Amino acid sequence: MVEDNMPDKKTVLICCGTGCLANNSYEIYRELKKRVEAAGEDISVKPVLKTTGCNGLCEKGPVITILPEDIFYCKVKISDVDEIFEKTLLKGEIIERLLYLDIKTGKKVKSHKESEFFKRQKKIALRNIGQIDPANIEDYIQREGYRALKKALFEMSPDEIINEVEKSGLRGRGGAGFPTGYKWKQAKKINSFPKYVICNGDEGDPGAFMDRSVMEGDPHSIIEGMIIGAYAVGAQKGFVYIRDEYALAVKNVSRAIKDAYGRGFLGENILGSGFNLDIEIVRGGGAFVCGESTALMASIEGRVGEPRVKYIRSTEKGLWGQPTVLNNVETWANVPVIVDRGAKWFSSIGTEKSKGTKIFSLVGKVNNTGLIEVPMGVTLREIIFDIGGGIPGGKKFKAVQTGGPSGGCIPESLLDLPVDFDSLDKAGSMMGSGGMIVMDESTCMVEVARYYLKFLSEESCGKCTPCREGIRRMLEILEDICAGKGREEDIELLLELAETVREASLCGLGKTAPNPVLTTIKYFKDEYLAHIKEKRCPAGVCKELTSYRINQELCKRCGVCAKKCPAGAIFSKPKSPYVIDNNKCIVCGACREACRFNAIEVMGRREG
């Protein structure tokens, strides 16, 4: 693997991940290209322009990297193009304004590698993203792509490959953390053909975009992983199941598959080895539950995306009742590196039981929103405060939600928890596929639980009773609590229902659905009690349980609150502080946002 490939040629890498694209990065690429072409023979070194996948620092997009100097510009606008061309490309000057400001040190940094955001990361699955043009197979090959495939096909037996993957300690990155090598071994053992390999790219967690970024930014790493896996278990057909909303991922993976056929990496007699493999894309049906492996397989078969019980594993009876290996996008992307560099190297990274790295999409109330890859075992604190740059607006951290909608909320007291499969499980949350949502003090934890249960109630497939009816009733209770109609016995009832939903549901969705409720009750019970007993929402989020009052001593009579109030509920008499008329107030919180003196206090349900 090339970690620091610095082309001699002047190269401009323009991030065209979804976040940067939305901020016009492709226009920037086109404008810059125009300038370069217009300059024609007048410039001595003609730079190569490349559109790349997601760099990770989505908050600061669009981002541009200029090599070989490794100059990193962020928040680039189309109007900056001329200046970048004239100054940086022609004269090698650095434009201070566009450099990245490291929040931690308060200094501008020239290269992204000097920033805290990048310094603490270790990129394995994301090794090529941001460095290569995903639509160009040559870029991938230049960075030693498909080298592992050649090694696997010509220097290793299928059993040796499986052993290597097993020894590496790689565990499924889709959520459950099932040992990948063991899964392959089971599928290899069964003497029934055809066999299948599937890549699960049906990423559905709110706020998660790890798999999307890999599919968009480095599709060949997935395809190479799948070919190696298929060869190891004896499969000749593979499917990449991609969430339908991911149009760019579909486009880039399609292109990659086509190019891989063109270069003889796919199809019949791959590279003359005698091994055949076909891969095709299946576009998802738009249901969250189709990310569950058996529902996904039902969906590929053309049936309703509902899970089945897994007492007999998919490695024995999966797609069309045949042995099937289903792995997540990130898992597949790790495979070529493991085969290339060996299990020993891979297992030297991470913790005892969680090897390697994990990609997270870090979102919510955090300064550096984006995509990160860190070695297993780093603490939540390092991720949120060092890499993420802490909480914006000087607010206090409250909780971090890991593992998607059915993960759990982890409080401040557990911030030093190492991030690995088992530690997160123990805290009542889970690794999940790698969504990480940071919440600050303005978040109501009861409302958070309500939000996730609402999501799950709509996304449960509805097949089994505990999941469909249990989530629905738990949601009913949470809605009551948020509306001030909670009853004292509700917490007990929530816990009892949670047990039934967790234990008796058919698939992983139901089995983990109570997590948001269980963890918020476990770590933020006082908020539940405030809602139920005192009819008060401490965070000032639940409207029925919130009123505002202006602290008469803190109020400086600036009048900003009254100006911002859309309901005309704030008034003052001459020379006295402002007052809120509770009868007119619509509890929108605009005054609280606007007040610079923290004079707006959150109170309980308004009287009367």
Added chain:
Amino acid sequence: MKIKIDGLECEANYGEYILEVAKRNGIHIPTLCHTDALPGQGSCRLCIVEVIEGGKNKVVVSCLYPVTNEIEVLTNSDKIRRMRKNIIRLLAARAPESEHIRKLKEEYKVPEEKRFNVDKGEKCILCGLCVRACEAVGVYAISSVNRGITKKISPPFEEPPEDCIGCGACAQVCPTGAIALKEFEGKRVIWDKTFELVKCSVCGNYFATCEQYEFLKQKYGLEAEEFLCDKCRKKSTAQKLIF
């Protein structure tokens, strides 16, 4: 192989489902979505049991858990009873009009619902057996639509289903009597569609719809000279065997 169910030693075949073994040995496990004709649904979860294997307890559905080891099964532990009671409570809030569910509620001493907003007038528990029965007949007239809490069973576009042959298999297999099937004056009404019934040529009783008869004739290539109801066909077959 030998397994233990509630302390009783039972003989089981490899791969056999726990529910079958329990039934054979006179151990009752309540079910709703299970029928021998269409096994493998696993959706109602009423038949949950605890399986103890290698010192670990796990909750599984007995209708689908295959015996592959010498396991111990608890069909009525405190935990199972508590969760089964909760499942019945959830089903009762969902389908309060079903007589069968009401009986289960009494049997498991589920108190009158005071916390949840009970679905008025509902009998369906969404087990999906009707859809599978319709598929098994080969008609595909009904399906589950939507997902999550808005899931329901319905013909396409909630209109009287064009493809329905009025065979009533869906109504017959429904464990909670949720599918209305009415017969009067030589007609049958199901899924808001009215069918003409045909009479048995021996006893003269109405017994099937014209569409059903046509469908079966085509499907099995029958050259039916006489329309015989179940009873009369059995009689006629028996007579043919005797003479």
